[in-house]
Amino acid sequence: MTYAYVHPAHSGLLRGVSGCTTLEIMTSPATTLQQPWLVRHSPVYYGWLIWIVSSIAIMASTPGQSFSISLFIDHYIVEFGMDRTTISGLYGLGTFLGSLSLTWLGRQIDVRGNRLIMLIVTALFALSLMACSLISGPIPVFLSFLALRGLGQGSLGLTSTSAVAIWFERRRGWAIGLMMVGFSLMQGIYLPWLHSYIETYGWRQTWVVLGLAVGAIMLPLIWWIIRDKPEDLGLLPDGKPAPTPDELLRMPGGQSLTLRQAQRTAIFWVFVFGRVVCAAFPTGLIFHQVSIFSQVGHNAQVAAETFALAMVLTAVATVFGGWFLDRIPPGIALALQMFSLGALCVSAMLMTELWLLVIYALSVALVFGFGNVFDGAVWISVFGRQHQGAIRGFTTTLLIAGTSLGPILLGFSYDYFGSYQPMLWLGAGLSLIALVMSLIVRRPRLVSS
Numbered sequence: 001m002t003y004a005y006v007h008p009a010h011s012g013l014l015r016g017v018s019g020c021t022t023l024e025i026m027t028s029p030a031t032t033l034q035q036p037w038l039v040r041h042s043p044v045y046y047g048w049l050i051w052i053v054s055s056i057a058i059m060a061s062t063p064g065q066s067f068s069i070s071l072f073i074d075h076y077i078v079e080f081g082m083d084r085t086t087i088s089g090l091y092g093l094g095t096f097l098g099s100l101s102l103t104w105l106g107r108q109i110d111v112r113g114n115r116l117i118m119l120i121v122t123a124l125f126a127l128s129l130m131a132c133s134l135i136s137g138p139i140p141v142f143l144s145f146l147a148l149r150g151l152g153q154g155s156l157g158l159t160s161t162s163a164v165a166i167w168f169e170r171r172r173g174w175a176i177g178l179m180m181v182g183f184s185l186m187q188g189i190y191l192p193w194l195h196s197y198i199e200t201y202g203w204r205q206t207w208v209v210l211g212l213a214v215g216a217i218m219l220p221l222i223w224w225i226i227r228d229k230p231e232d233l234g235l236l237p238d239g240k241p242a243p244t245p246d247e248l249l250r251m252p253g254g255q256s257l258t259l260r261q262a263q264r265t266a267i268f269w270v271f272v273f274g275r276v277v278c279a280a281f282p283t284g285l286i287f288h289q290v291s292i293f294s295q296v297g298h299n300a301q302v303a304a305e306t307f308a309l310a311m312v313l314t315a316v317a318t319v320f321g322g323w324f325l326d327r328i329p330p331g332i333a334l335a336l337q338m339f340s341l342g343a344l345c346v347s348a349m350l351m352t353e354l355w356l357l358v359i360y361a362l363s364v365a366l367v368f369g370f371g372n373v374f375d376g377a378v379w380i381s382v383f384g385r386q387h388q389g390a391i392r393g394f395t396t397t398l399l400i401a402g403t404s405l406g407p408i409l410l411g412f413s414y415d416y417f418g419s420y421q422p423m424l425w426l427g428a429g430l431s432l433i434a435l436v437m438s439l440i441v442r443r444p445r446l447v448s449s
Contacts, residue, residue, distance in 0.1 A: 036233075038225065045239030046230070047167035047175075053225045055179040057118065057160040059186050060218050063129055063210045064152015066283045066403065067187065067307070069145070071195055073287070075203045080137055088287070088411035090142040091149075095404030098150025099397040103259075105155055106393020109162055110386075113228030118159040122218045125151040129211030133204040154400050161376035162389060166229050169237040169385075170326075176376035177322015180369070184314040191308070256384025257444065259391050267331075267382065270441045272395055274334045274434040276402035278341055278371050281427035282364065284406030285348055292410075292420055296352050306357050310364035317369025322377075325370070330378045331438045333370060338435035340366035345427040348420070375399070382443050 039046050062068055069091070077087060109117050128147035135141055161176060168175045198206050230237055262268045285292060286307070293303040325333050344363035351360045379395060380388045413423040 036227070039227075039233050039235075046227070046233065046235060047164075047237070047239060049225050050167050050227065051164055051175055051179060053221045054160040054163045055182050056221060057122070057156060057218060058179060058183045060122070060214045061125075061152045061156040061160070062183075062186065062190060063207075063214070064125065064148040064154075064156070066153075066286050066407075067191065068194060069148065070287050070289065071191070071198060072203050074290075075198070076135075076141055080141065082138060082141075083415070084288075084291075085411045085415045086138070087141070088407045090138065091145050091287070092404035092408040094142050094145025095149040095153075096401045098146045098148075099154050099400035099404070101150060102154050102158060102397040102400070103390065103394040105158065106162075106389035106391070106396070109159065109389035109393070114159050114163040114166070115222065115226040115228055118156070118163070118222050118226060119219065121151055121155040121159055122214065122222060125156055126211045126215030126218075128152075129214060130208050132207035132211075135204075149400060149404075153403070154396060158392060158396050162392060163226060165376055165380045165388060166385065167237060171238055172381065173324075173326040173373055173377040174322040177318045177320075177325075177369075177373045179376075180318040180322075180372040181315045183372075184311045184318060184368070187311040188308050191304070191311075195304070256386035256388075257391075258387050259394055262383045262387075262391055262444075265444050267441045267443050270434070270437045271330070271334060271378070271382075272398055274338055274438055275371065275375065275395065276398055277427070277430045277434055278337050278367055279399045279402035280406035280409070281341060281345060281424070281431075282367050282406070283403040284408075284410035284423070285344070285364075287407040288410050288414065288420070291414065292348060293351075295420065296349075298351075298357075302357070306361050307364075309358070310361040310368075313362055313365030314368045314372075317365045318372055321370040321373045325373050325377060330374075330382055330443060331441055333374055333378060334438040335435050337367055337370045337374065338431045338438060340370070342428045342431040342435070345424045345431065349424050 038049065042049060073087060073091075076082065077084065082090075105117065105121075125148075128144070128151055132144045132148070135144055161179070164175055164179055165172055194206070197209070227233060257265075289303050289307065290300045293299070293306070298306075340363050344360065344367055347356055347360040347363055351357050375392070375396070379392055383391055409423045409426070410420050413420050
């Protein structure tokens with residue numbers, strides 16, 4: 001991918017017109033770019049400061065993730081008299097409806113930039129967390145799911161990974177992989193703390209503490225540090241040196257596909273199908289993990305320990321995945337995820353022995369580790385940089401819709417068949433179909449102008 005770039009020190013404005021065969025050079029007065037103090041004095045490429053804040057933002061989205069909300073579910077069931085199918089349905093519907101705004105949000109990122117959108121999303125998310133302390137019945141439970149999933153997992157996750165993706169190119173997969181490492185390792189500390197805090201102080205106070213923490217930590221960091229793209233500050237992705245005027249003349253404009261153009265390609269829908277399946281079944285397994293582990297003879301403590309092991313392995317898989325996905329075709333990257341998902345669904349039915357618990361944890365790690373990097377890096381590398389907000393907003397909508405479907409499918413399987421196995425076999429079959437399709441499909445060719 002290449003860029004038509006204007007450096008503030010140059011007196012000419014170079015414009016690469018996508019779809020044209022020539023570059024137009026238009027003269028204009030020299031511009032002076034006012035860089036923020038942090039940019040001028042940063043000892044490293046400023047993209048790494050963006051990376052740090054985005055990494056913290058990903059961690060701040062944790063209260064909106066399934067593994068956090070799952071710790072509140074049994075309290076809701078007992079206090080509000082709901083069965084597992086009902087609360088799974090409310091969770092799924094709230095998750096799905098919360099995701100519908102993400103295509104629009106992605107377009108706003110393209111037009112208005114990450115900084116403004118991230119500030120608004122974070123403020124609304126913090127307020128929503130505190131409002132969860134006021135839940136009083138099934139309808140407020142549904143509204144809380146709608147807000148937490150749409151703003152936390154969806155919107156805050158989208159803006160955070162998009163911010164990193166726009167500041168890195170050659171090292172994009174590695175940078176996003178490292179960002180997700182901290183997110184994975186954090187769970188080993190956060191989840192035991194969250195469980196203990198809920199049991200000690202109650203779930204209502206826990207929501208208030210989470211909301212205050214997100215707002216107090218994230219809003220100042222986003223305001224002070226986040227900037228929309230490197231070109232706005234006279235920089236280039238990856239910290240590459242600014243081009244000379246002669247180099248500018250030799251730089252062709254790079255083509256990015258719009259969302260509508262991407263939707264006309266086979267690879268787009270194969271990737272969407274694979275990622276939705278990867279979102280649905282692991283989310284369902286986490287949402288019902290205590291019940292699933294009990295069906296194979298393990299208590300809640302074993303479930304928590306296995307999940308903690310999975311998060312440590314996810315950190316390792318994410319680092320490896322970030323490095324690996326920068327070097328392999330995207331179809332192979334998806335195929336590896338689908339193989340891991342098939343192993344996860346099968347091992348969830350068989351994990352009666354210690355070594356099978358390890359296989360289960362490793363499968364979780366590979367699905368999440370490769371998936372985290374895939375969503376942050378592969379879409380932009382396959383379809384281009386210019387419209388990544390709209391493309392990732394649309395795909396994230398479908399991805400979160402998948403996460404809403406998984407808990408419902410597994411909850412239905414348990415309530416009507418007395419077992420999770422029918423839906424787990426379905427997950428294994430769908431992962432095989434997606435694996436084969438990912439090996440056949442070809443990526444589009446982005447033509448340079």
